[in-house]
Amino acid sequence: MKIAFCLTFLLSAALAANIKITPTVDSKDIEIPESFDARTNWPECSKLISEIADCGACDTEWAVAVASAASDRRCIASGGSLQVPVSAANLMSCCTQCGGDMKKAWNYWAKNGIVTGGRYQSDLGCIPYTASMCDHFYQVRETECFNQFCIQPECTGTCATKSGLNYTNELTYGESRAETFETVEDIQREILQNGPVTASIEKFVDFPFYREGIYYHASGKSIGGHSLRLLGWGTENNEAYWIAANAWNEDWGEKGIIRIRRGVNECNIESGVYAAKPKL
Numbered sequence: 001m002k003i004a005f006c007l008t009f010l011l012s013a014a015l016a017a018n019i020k021i022t023p024t025v026d027s028k029d030i031e032i033p034e035s036f037d038a039r040t041n042w043p044e045c046s047k048l049i050s051e052i053a054d055c056g057a058c059d060t061e062w063a064v065a066v067a068s069a070a071s072d073r074r075c076i077a078s079g080g081s082l083q084v085p086v087s088a089a090n091l092m093s094c095c096t097q098c099g100g101d102m103k104k105a106w107n108y109w110a111k112n113g114i115v116t117g118g119r120y121q122s123d124l125g126c127i128p129y130t131a132s133m134c135d136h137f138y139q140v141r142e143t144e145c146f147n148q149f150c151i152q153p154e155c156t157g158t159c160a161t162k163s164g165l166n167y168t169n170e171l172t173y174g175e176s177r178a179e180t181f182e183t184v185e186d187i188q189r190e191i192l193q194n195g196p197v198t199a200s201i202e203k204f205v206d207f208p209f210y211r212e213g214i215y216y217h218a219s220g221k222s223i224g225g226h227s228l229r230l231l232g233w234g235t236e237n238n239e240a241y242w243i244a245a246n247a248w249n250e251d252w253g254e255k256g257i258i259r260i261r262r263g264v265n266e267c268n269i270e271s272g273v274y275a276a277k278p279k280l
Ligand SMILES: *[C@@H]1O[C@H](CO)[C@@H](O)[C@H](O)[C@H]1NC(C)=O
Pocket: 166, 167, 168, 169
C-alpha cells in the first residue's frame, strides 16, 4: 500500500509539475566536424550572424546575446527569408523579471514574444536599439561607455513612431521554452542544426582586456557574470576553442569576437548554454 501511494504521489506530482521529457538534440548520430562557423555555413544569413552588436552604456549583454541568437535562428530556419532582427531593446525593457538571466529571456520569447528591431539608428523593425555605441575598455573611441547613460525605451507596447509599424504584427516568438545543452557535443550538435546559442560565463578581471588568441582565465578575481553568443568552434595549435560573439562592438577582441578554450568548461562556458527554436 505504501508503494502504491508513493507511485500515485510521484505520478501526480510529475503531472502537476508538467514534466515533459524531451531530447535536447534532434539526433545523436549527426557527425561533428573539426571546425564549424555559422557565419560561413549559412551564407544566406551570413550578414545577420556576422553582425557584432554594441550594448552601449547598458549592462544588457544578456538581452543582446539572446536577441541576436534568436535573429540568427529565425533567418536560418526560414532559409534566409527572415532578415529583420529581433529587438534587444524590446527584450531589455519589457522583461523586467529576466534579471539578466538568459534562460528566462528565451522563455520570455516563447511566452510573450519580442518585436523586431535592428541596431542603433538602423531604422530597422519595430524597436531599434536605443543606446549609442561607445568605447568598451580599449580607448579607441572618444565616447567611453562609463561616461554615458544607458538609454532604454519604455515598455509601452508600441513601435517607434518613426517605424510606422504595428507592434502586434511585429511580434516574433520562440517555438518552445529554453532548451539547455550540457555536454560539449550536445552544444555542437545544436549549433550545427539550429544555429548560434547563448552561453553565460564567469567574467574575470582579465576578460575585458582580451585582444586576440584563445582566451582562458589567467589572473585576477571574478567580476560577475557575462553573456555571449556562440557561433562555432575550431582548433589552433592543438588547442580547441569556441567562437563567441561579444556585444562590445568590433573594436573589441578579434573584430568583436573572442575565442575561448573549449572542452574544459573554461569560465563555466559549457554549463550555462541555452537556446530555443523560432516559431515561424
Ligand atoms: C495592429 O494589428 C492588429 C492585428 O492585426 C489589430 O488588431 C490592431 O488593431 C492593429 N493596431 C493598430 C494600432 O493599428
